[in-house]
Amino acid sequence: xxxxxxxxxxxxxxxxxxxxxxxxxxxxxxxxxxxxxxxxxxxxxxxxxxxxxxxxxxxxxxxxxxxxxxxxxxxxxxxxxxxxxxxxxxxxxxxxxxxxxxxxxxxxxxxxxxxxxxxxxxxxxxxxxxxxxxxxxxxxxxxxxxxxxxxxxxxxxxxxxxxxxxxxxxxxxxxxxxxxxxxxxxxxxxxxxxxxxxxxxxxxxxxxxxxxxxxxxxxxxxxxxxxxxxxxxxxxxxxxxxxxxxxxxxxxxxxxxxxxxxxxxxxxxxxxxxxxxxxxxxxxxxxxxxxxxxxxxxxxxxxxxxxxxxxxxxxxxxxxxxxxxxxxxxxxxxxxxxxxxxxxxxxxxxxxxxxxxxxxxxxxxxxxxxxxxxxxxxxxxxxxxxxxxxxxxxxxxxxxxxxxxxxxxxxxxxxxxxxxxxxxxxxxxxxxxxxxxxxxxxxxxxxxxxxxxxxxxxxxxxxxxxxxxxxxxxxxxxxxxxxxx
Amino acid sequence: xxxxxxxxxxxxxxxxxxxxxxxxxxxxxxxxxxxxxxxxxxxxxxxxxxxxxxxxxxxxxxxxxxxxxxxxxxxxxxxxxxxxxxxxxxxxxxx
Numbered sequence: 001x002x003x004x005x006x007x008x009x010x011x012x013x014x015x016x017x018x019x020x021x022x023x024x025x026x027x028x029x030x031x032x033x034x035x036x037x038x039x040x041x042x043x044x045x046x047x048x049x050x051x052x053x054x055x056x057x058x059x060x061x062x063x064x065x066x067x068x069x070x071x072x073x074x075x076x077x078x079x080x081x082x083x084x085x086x087x088x089x090x091x092x093x094x095x096x097x098x099x100x101x102x103x104x105x106x107x108x109x110x111x112x113x114x115x116x117x118x119x120x121x122x123x124x125x126x127x128x129x130x131x132x133x134x135x136x137x138x139x140x141x142x143x144x145x146x147x148x149x150x151x152x153x154x155x156x157x158x159x160x161x162x163x164x165x166x167x168x169x170x171x172x173x174x175x176x177x178x179x180x181x182x183x184x185x186x187x188x189x190x191x192x193x194x195x196x197x198x199x200x201x202x203x204x205x206x207x208x209x210x211x212x213x214x215x216x217x218x219x220x221x222x223x224x225x226x227x228x229x230x231x232x233x234x235x236x237x238x239x240x241x242x243x244x245x246x247x248x249x250x251x252x253x254x255x256x257x258x259x260x261x262x263x264x265x266x267x268x269x270x271x272x273x274x275x276x277x278x279x280x281x282x283x284x285x286x287x288x289x290x291x292x293x294x295x296x297x298x299x300x301x302x303x304x305x306x307x308x309x310x311x312x313x314x315x316x317x318x319x320x321x322x323x324x325x326x327x328x329x330x331x332x333x334x335x336x337x338x339x340x341x342x343x344x345x346x347x348x349x350x351x352x353x354x355x356x357x358x359x360x361x362x363x364x365x366x367x368x369x370x371x372x373x374x375x376x377x378x379x380x381x382x383x384x385x386x387x388x389x390x391x392x393x394x395x396x397x398x399x400x401x402x403x404x405x406x407x408x409x410x411x412x413x414x415x416x417x418x419x420x421x422x423x424x425x426x427x428x429x430x431x432x433x434x435x436x437x438x439x440x441x442x443x444x445x446x447x448x449x450x451x452x453x454x455x456x457x458x459x460x461x462x463x464x465x466x467x468x469x470x471x472x473x474x475x476x477x478x479x480x481x482x483x484x485x
Numbered sequence: 486x487x488x489x490x491x492x493x494x495x496x497x498x499x500x501x502x503x504x505x506x507x508x509x510x511x512x513x514x515x516x517x518x519x520x521x522x523x524x525x526x527x528x529x530x531x532x533x534x535x536x537x538x539x540x541x542x543x544x545x546x547x548x549x550x551x552x553x554x555x556x557x558x559x560x561x562x563x564x565x566x567x568x569x570x571x572x573x574x575x576x577x578x579x580x
Contacts, residue, residue, distance in 0.1 A: 095564070096564055097560075097563065097564060099554075099557050099560040099561055099564075100554070192540045192541060193540075193541050206538070206539050206540060232546070232548045235545045235546060236539065236541045236545070238541065298529075300525070301525065301526060301528075301529060303522075304522060304523045304524075304525045304526050305526065307519060307522070307523055308523060308526075315500065319501075322501075323566060324565070324566075324573050324575055325561075325564070325565055325573055326561075326564035326565060326566075327564070327566070328566070329566035329567065332576060333576070334576050334577070334578070335575055335576050335578050336501070337503075337576075338575070338576050339501045340501050340502060340503035341503055343500070343501055343502045343503075344502050344503040344504065347502065352500075352502055352504075352512075353512065353515060353516070353519075355500050355502065356493075356496045356497065356500050356502070356512070356516065357516065357519060359496050359499050359500045360488075360492075360496050360516075363496070363499060370523070372536055373526050373527075373531060374526065375536035375537050375538060376531035376534040376535070376536050376537070377526055377529055377531060377534075378536075378537045379534050379535060379536065379537040380529065380531070380534060382537060382540070414515055414518070414519060415518055415519060415522050418519075418522075430540070431540030431541070
């Protein structure tokens with residue numbers, strides 16, 4: 001059985017279509033490996049029994065015209081799944097059973113996918129290390145006591161450990177790309193408006209996007225095709241013609257202009273990251289791409305902007321958790337006391353911190369100084385990209401300023417934790433697509449990622465550039481299954 | 486600008502999140518270091534810049550106001566921490 005879990009998503013689709021493997025065989029293989037991997041704590045809830053039944057059902061009358069026929073997949077526990085507990089990593093949603101399905105998971109089901117479980121994440125996706133989850137920390141399969149990144153840390157861990165052939169995450173400030181980078185996997189944040197936000201537990205609505213997390217760029221193209229759709233149920237969903245991302249995937253990047261922003265060379269960045277970036281630049285040149293120096297002058301203001309905009313939107317989105325209609329409720333002497341105790345006991349420290357930042361920056365007397373100011377700077381950051389894209393087709397940067405860190409290392413210093421997202425946050429503020437792909441290792445052997453940022457709705461170009469880099473960079477994940485006894 | 490204990494308590498009230506005295510102190514320290522970091526934005530002159538409220542700067546689309554989920558009352562009430570027949574129950578608000 002063990003070799004089945006070594007196959008990538010596209011290989012498994014191929015094997016199902018050629019009838020070399022059944023959905024039941026594949027589903028059982030990933031479930032078995034998941035059951036042997038509980039130490040990683042990648043899952044919050046499993047759907048194993050139901051998944052096996054669905055796999056059998058698929059095998060009894062297989063529809064091979066689907067994009068992911070009979071393929072099992074575990075998904076981040078931020079996507080509402082009908083009749084399957086959805087917690088968002090929070091105590092406040094510990095017993096929440098959605099009565100509806102998120103559009104993205106519905107798309108996965110419609111294309112033949114089978115949900116095998118819900119994956120751990122930082123509480124309400126607020127975190128960069130998966131240490132804020134009420135359901136416990138998650139281990140990075142790369143090495144013991146290493147964080148898997150966050151907030152999609154259960155997703156990156158489960159994918160790298162081969163507990164699922166591919167997965168989906170959400171990315172508000174880097175929550176797909178940073179964990180992908182920390183685990184040597186591929187993660188793509190689509191253009192804002194590409195994947196429907198309907199049924200995703202909301203964090204910061206103007207920044208949130210769902211995206212694929214996979215072993216390689218080919219799988220990423222396929223899963224993006226499955227996920228992305230116009231959806232009337234999301235008022236910010238954009239009705240554009242989606243590409244045939246997999247079919248049109250090409251490593252031919254001849255004549256493509258790729259920008260290198262000087263502001264992304266930050267002090268104290270490990271030499272290996274600098275070297276990896278150079279390696280990426282060389283591959284692009286060798287393949288006929290043009291490297292062009294560009295400037296994104298307001299890069300340094302992106303994180304402070306993000307830490308006003310995201311908490312402000314979060315404080316508003318999370319106002320719904322009042323202990324009345326669903327979720328955890330604490331006893332109170334009166335209605336207000338009940339609200340205050342419910343929210344105090346139901347939310348974790350990081351979530352409370354962000355709600356309070358958001359409440360403060362939106363409060364009377366501070367709105368103009370903080371929130372309005374941040375929205376103006378957000379415009380400047382977007383303008384930087386608009387200017388750059390007059391000269392280039394895409395932008396190449398490192399994904400993160402460091403490799404994965406030890407569990408507990410940054411927990412007591414929120415600002416140092418926030419700095420992790422320095423290269424990913426500007427992209428969310430500008431609503432652009434970006435992909436992170438693994439490229440090398442640091443001195444400890446921990447993975448490092450490169451990020452390719454594209455023009456709005458031009459996912460194909462960044463997939464192609466990433467594909468070309470992937471083919472030439474020779475990256476391999478060294479995972480020795482240390483957690484399996 | 487510093488966020489003192491009094492301000493922390495005020496925000497806690499506005500956020501409807503009760504907070505213990507000792508935690509309030511730690512929170513005030515955290516918030517101060519975060520706001521110190523945020524205040525970097527004051528270096529920029531934005532007097533002539535228009536605010537960007539949403540990246541999708543289009544008119545939001547309207548859809549037909551029609552019901553497409555029916556007979557889900559029971560499922561919805563199942564998630565409620567306290568209910569009575571078809572109602573959500575909250576602590577008494579009217580004397």
